[in-house]
Amino acid sequence: MIRRTNVSVNRGRGGPFKRNPEKRKMKELNITSLIDILTILLVFMIKNVSMDATSRMIPQGMEMPTTITREKLVESGQAVVVKIYPNKILYGRENIMVGTLKEFVKDEEIRNTLVNYLKMEADQISKTVNSEGANNIPCLLIQADKTLDCKYISYFIRTSARVGFANIYFSTIHSENKEEVLNL
Amino acid sequence: MAIAPSRRSRITKQDPREPNLIPIMNLFIVVIPMLMTMMVAVHLSMLEITLSTGSGGGGQTEEKEAPPKEITLGLFTDKFELKVEGTKDVIQIPIDKKEYPQYNYVKLDESIAELKRENERQNAIKIVPDPKVKFDTLLRTIDICKDNGFPDIIYSPPVTKHYRVK
Numbered sequence: 001m002i003r004r005t006n007v008s009v010n011r012g013r014g015g016p017f018k019r020n021p022e023k024r025k026m027k028e029l030n031i032t033s034l035i036d037i038l039t040i041l042l043v044f045m046i047k048n049v050s051m052d053a054t055s056r057m058i059p060q061g062m063e064m065p066t067t068i069t070r071e072k073l074v075e076s077g078q079a080v081v082v083k084i085y086p087n088k089i090l091y092g093r094e095n096i097m098v099g100t101l102k103e104f105v106k107d108e109e110i111r112n113t114l115v116n117y118l119k120m121e122a123d124q125i126s127k128t129v130n131s132e133g134a135n136n137i138p139c140l141l142i143q144a145d146k147t148l149d150c151k152y153i154s155y156f157i158r159t160s161a162r163v164g165f166a167n168i169y170f171s172t173i174h175s176e177n178k179e180e181v182l183n184l
Numbered sequence: 185m186a187i188a189p190s191r192r193s194r195i196t197k198q199d200p201r202e203p204n205l206i207p208i209m210n211l212f213i214v215v216i217p218m219l220m221t222m223m224v225a226v227h228l229s230m231l232e233i234t235l236s237t238g239s240g241g242g243g244q245t246e247e248k249e250a251p252p253k254e255i256t257l258g259l260f261t262d263k264f265e266l267k268v269e270g271t272k273d274v275i276q277i278p279i280d281k282k283e284y285p286q287y288n289y290v291k292l293d294e295s296i297a298e299l300k301r302e303n304e305r306q307n308a309i310k311i312v313p314d315p316k317v318k319f320d321t322l323l324r325t326i327d328i329c330k331d332n333g334f335p336d337i338i339y340s341p342p343v344t345k346h347y348r349v350k
Contacts, residue, residue, distance in 0.1 A: 031205055038212045045219035058226055065320045067327035070229030141230065144319050150259070151315030153322070154341030161235050168339075172323055174229035181327055182289040 058173070059083045059090075065146040067172040068181050074167050076130045077139040080121045084144040084156065091117055101152050111159060118163040139167040231326055236310065236340035252306035255299060255334075259313040259325060264292050266299065287321060293328050300333045308336035315342070 058064055062085060073079060083090040089098040091114065098117075099110040122138040130136055140160050144153060157168060175181065258265035264287065266275035275295050280288045300306075309329045313322050326337050 031209065035205055035208060035212075038209075038216065041216060042212065042219070045216065045223055048223050058228065064228075065323040067229060067231060067323060069231065069327050069330040071232050073230065074232075146318065146320035146323070148319040149315060150313040150317045150319060150322050150341070153319055154313070154315065154339075157233075157235065157339065157341070166235070167232065168235065169230040169232050170323055170326075172229050172231060172327075174227040178331070181324055182293060183286060183324075184290070 059085075059143055061085065062143065063146050064143065064171065064173050066175045066180055068175055068178050070174050071169070073139055073169070074137055076132070076134050077137045077167055078125045078128070079139045079141040079169070080118065080125070080165075081141045081143060082156070082160075084142065084148060084152065086145050086147060089114070092121070101148075105152070105155060115159060115163055118160055118165065122164055137167060138165060139169060140165040141169045141171055143171040231323065231330065231337075233326065233337045233339040234308075236338050249305075252303055254310060255303065255306060255308075256310045256312060257296075257325065257329070259311065259317045259321060261314055261316050264288075264295075264325070266295055268299065268303070287324075289324060289328060292325065293332065296329055296332045296334070307334060308338055309334040310338040310340050312340050312342055 062083065081093060083095070084101070086101070088100055089104055090096065091098050096117070098104065098114050099107065103110050104114070118140075125136050125138040128136045142153070142156065160168065253271075254269040256267045256269075258267070262279050264277040266277075277288050277291045277295065279285050296309075311322070311325065311329070329337060
């Protein structure tokens with residue numbers, strides 16, 4: 001009786017049996033170590049991730065000043081972000097183009113547009129209530145390029161103060177090294 | 185009951201089954217790039233300022249202690265100027281011209297620390313920046329003040345008034 005096996009053999013010209021390489025069983029790749037690394041990476045990234053992208057990320061193309069002190073927004077405060085570049089002003093999380101700095105200083109219409117935006121947003125924030133039942137406080141968060149002249153910042157602060165923003169914050173890059181701030 | 189020899193050998197030779205890791209790998213491949221885009225590489229912070237208000241009158245009449253002296257810090261394009269209310273002396277810290285002109289933040293840090301020691305009850309400092317001073321200088325100065333025990337920064341830009349001659 002002939003016994004059938006899974007091994008294909010070459011019996012063409014006699015001689016010893018040879019295993020057919022095509023039918024050799026493929027070895028599976030062991031990915032357990034890779035999974036281990038990815039799990040560690042995943043945990044590390046979840047720990048470092050921040051959901052509030054607008055106030056945590058440096059605006060593109062902006063050089064921000066470095067400071068060692070850091071403060072938090074006033075309790076139940078909600079920030080309205082304004083980005084001041086040397087050549088443009090962007091308003092809010094949607095980066096609405098307001099105009100250039102020179103236009104902002106000279107053109108009253110552009111100033112009024114920004115004032116209206118700020119007023120609208122401040123009213124909306126004041127109407128909302130936080131989890132403890134208190135009304136939210138509108139805060140202005142200014143993200144400005146470090147090469148800007150103070151006159152633009154002052155101008156901007158005066159404009160926003162007219163609308164009723166009492167809490168004004170400057171956004172900076174945090175550093176633990178005081179020597180960096182002291183220019184050493 | 186006895187097991188047939190052929191069947192018995194098949195049972196003993198069976199290997200333990202490995203878990204299928206491909207769905208987990210798929211999940212990781214999606215989640216990790218997403219988290220990498222959201223990861224914070226640079227930590228941002230915030231500095232609060234207070235706006236200057238008109239000098240308020242009134243107040244409590246039964247105050248025993250005198251109110252703390254007002255400290256004003258002027259930022260100019262060529263120097264810092266520190267002035268304490270009620271004193272005629274003005275501390276001037278000119279820019280350092282040794283290598284290339286730059287503000288002397290070290291001297292400013294020392295002067296403010298000394299002022300804090302002399303005026304322990306004062307927590308506020310009034311900053312008056314020249315319009316041409318850079319934003320970077322303003323924020324470094326605010327930072328130095330806050331670090332030396334002046335958490336309340338009163339931002340008071342100089343107001344220019346124009347009069348028309350008739």
